[in-house]
Amino acid sequence: MDHHPALVALLALAATSVACSPASGRAEAGAEQSANAGGGSPPCKPVETREPNAPSQRPTVPGQTRACAVESNVAFHVTVVARGLEHPWAVEPLPGGDLLVTERPGRMRVVTAAGQVGQPIANLPKVDARGQGGLLDVALSPSFDSDRTIYWSFSEPRTGGNATSVGRGVLSQDRRRLDQVKVILHAMPTYDGDNHFGSRLAFGPDGKLYVTLGERSDKPMRPQAQRLDSDMGKILRINPDGSVPQDNPFVGQSNARPEIWTLGHRNVQAAAFDPQGQLWEVEHGTNGGDELNRVVKGKNYGWPLVAFGEEYSGVPIPGAVTEKEGYERPVYYWDPVIAPSGMQFYTGDAFPAWKNNLFIGGMGATSLVRLTLENGRVSGEEHLLKNRGQRVRDVRQGPDGALYIVTDQGNGELWRVAPKS
Ligand SMILES: [Ca+2]
Ligand SMILES: [Ca+2]
Numbered sequence: 001m002d003h004h005p006a007l008v009a010l011l012a013l014a015a016t017s018v019a020c021s022p023a024s025g026r027a028e029a030g031a032e033q034s035a036n037a038g039g040g041s042p043p044c045k046p047v048e049t050r051e052p053n054a055p056s057q058r059p060t061v062p063g064q065t066r067a068c069a070v071e072s073n074v075a076f077h078v079t080v081v082a083r084g085l086e087h088p089w090a091v092e093p094l095p096g097g098d099l100l101v102t103e104r105p106g107r108m109r110v111v112t113a114a115g116q117v118g119q120p121i122a123n124l125p126k127v128d129a130r131g132q133g134g135l136l137d138v139a140l141s142p143s144f145d146s147d148r149t150i151y152w153s154f155s156e157p158r159t160g161g162n163a164t165s166v167g168r169g170v171l172s173q174d175r176r177r178l179d180q181v182k183v184i185l186h187a188m189p190t191y192d193g194d195n196h197f198g199s200r201l202a203f204g205p206d207g208k209l210y211v212t213l214g215e216r217s218d219k220p221m222r223p224q225a226q227r228l229d230s231d232m233g234k235i236l237r238i239n240p241d242g243s244v245p246q247d248n249p250f251v252g253q254s255n256a257r258p259e260i261w262t263l264g265h266r267n268v269q270a271a272a273f274d275p276q277g278q279l280w281e282v283e284h285g286t287n288g289g290d291e292l293n294r295v296v297k298g299k300n301y302g303w304p305l306v307a308f309g310e311e312y313s314g315v316p317i318p319g320a321v322t323e324k325e326g327y328e329r330p331v332y333y334w335d336p337v338i339a340p341s342g343m344q345f346y347t348g349d350a351f352p353a354w355k356n357n358l359f360i361g362g363m364g365a366t367s368l369v370r371l372t373l374e375n376g377r378v379s380g381e382e383h384l385l386k387n388r389g390q391r392v393r394d395v396r397q398g399p400d401g402a403l404y405i406v407t408d409q410g411n412g413e414l415w416r417v418a419p420k421s
Helices: 005-015 222-226
Strands: 076-085 088-093 099-103 107-111 135-140 149-158 161-171 178-186 201-203 209-212 235-238 260-262 267-273 279-284 290-294 332-334 340-345 358-362 367-374 377-384 392-397 403-407 412-419
Touching (some): 076 099, 088 412, 099 412, 107 135, 149 201, 178 235, 209 279, 279 340, 367 392
Parallel strands (some): 267 340, 340 392
Antiparallel strands (some): 076 412, 267 279, 279 290, 340 358, 392 403
16 A cells, blocks of 8 residues: 555554544545545544455445544553463453353353352253254343342254354352253244344343344344244343333234334344443444444334345355434444454543443454444544454453453463553
8 A cells, every 4th residue: 555655654653542533434445545635624544454345335424434443542551360261252240340251152150359260050950052052141130239130142943044142141159050041032033043132231221221232144044034923033021030021112913023122133142231321232234334323212224135244155245235214223343354342331440541441342343342332433443452362252251341252262361451550
């Protein structure tokens, strides 16, 4: 890439600043993008400089992709707390500083803050661990301190194949088993496949459990993301006992599953509430179409009718457009993709410079993606920990304000990211 020396200097300057301007809607989404050319603000350099997979597509709102690169200038230290975890999918900090970790083949363990890896916790129901399936997310009850209840999502073997389910159980005092185990949600329909199960679990400030799902990937299943008689490609909202809240948007509508909160998703493996109580999600798109969305009751997020990117085979997504009336635009998208999983809005005191930033696991990006947000838009992007070369599967904030990360490897690791002392 041949840049004029003055431009190179300007780009380098912009890359170190957090105050540069995001890409405008008119800007090229390419490597030589000079953000908001003619807009009066200095240009900036995005983190992503490769050619997009879908070079003819343009952002539909300003700043929707390739935000300015920002740098933390934060001194942190990464501790490998544990190794030898088999494709860990979720890390969930416990109140005392120890951590619950799931492994996709079907095991859940406590790992102590000091790194002692416990035996698999007994009484978990069977999982279908083929492909992307298995034991997926785990979340603590909002009143875990008093009820010791945990929730987990998994691909459940069922008649006709499998589907994502959510279980609930009480963690014994010695943390060796689950009691009162009950599967409180069976997403429908079942399907004989091994891709796109979702799923993350997030409790809202309303005390409800939000469950993110995928649309099972295969072309015959895709249209279900738009169908209200299917849970596939949806975000669901249920009560902690699995019943349906009566203020859900499709309650009482004929042929609609009442647990549906939003529709038109592809495969959502990251979801988190921001400090203001707003739910966000990051979903896997096709080649060049990973999305960050604000999740609003009853809205349609477009898949497979409205999407960025192209099929992984390199052909256009059949019949799809990048925007259409009645479908939510993503707040941000990545082309090429980061392959996102797990996210956390940072609210701790350990890293004051990161307050309110959004951290997202990047599996394809083999990094921890940090986004700065301003007025509901992405204002900056940084890829951290890339030098470690591991697929970041989940990121959570601990009670100590450190970030805890698990990596999606056969010999997966649990990391603690804390300020350098
Ligand atoms: Ca979780
Ligand atoms: Ca979408």
